[in-house]
Amino acid sequence: MSDNTKVKKVFKSASVKNGFKTIFYIVIAIMIPGLLILNAIQAERYMKIQREVEELEKKQIKLVEENKKLITDISLLSSAQRIGNIAENELDMHKAETEEIVRVEMNKKSESK
Template sequence: MKKGSRIVRVLFVALLALCIPGALAIGGMRSRKYADLNKDVTDLETRQQTLVDENKNLITDISLLSSTDRIERIAEEELGMRQAESEEIVRVQMKGANDE
């Protein structure tokens, strides 16, 4: 019986000796994956902030480009347009199929 319990004990110690490096390897892989994911999150947050800033600038540009003063100036100076006089305005009313 002494020999059988010794074999079990040796097998247990050998199994334990194999499990420790395996557990350390798994922990190392998980740690590396966490570090990679953390870097990805940081990169995405930086990219998001860049896009938000770019979006703010584009919104500002849209506001400036669509101002009525600018549109009037371009129409008058560059396109030779002018505001119509009231007698030049013709109102057109169309009758639909149901308006007869």
């Protein structure tokens, strides 16, 4: 091999290495902004989901309070004293005396076939 051929091979080898370095740097230069953009997109999605969670938590608290109020209303409306007052005052009902109670008994007929 001549010295000229050796120089060309070394030069080719160096240019191939420089080509790989250049490609590597270009890939890195493209990846860094790409990753930053992906990070920004992911951060925005996270914030959107976080806002939704906060809204749902507020709604849950509101519904729990409303549920407590409804349970209290049910307790008040179904109390024996209130029902007794409505029966006596609005419906003109009264408690039955012992002699007013009529018992009806029905015998079960047995079927014989």
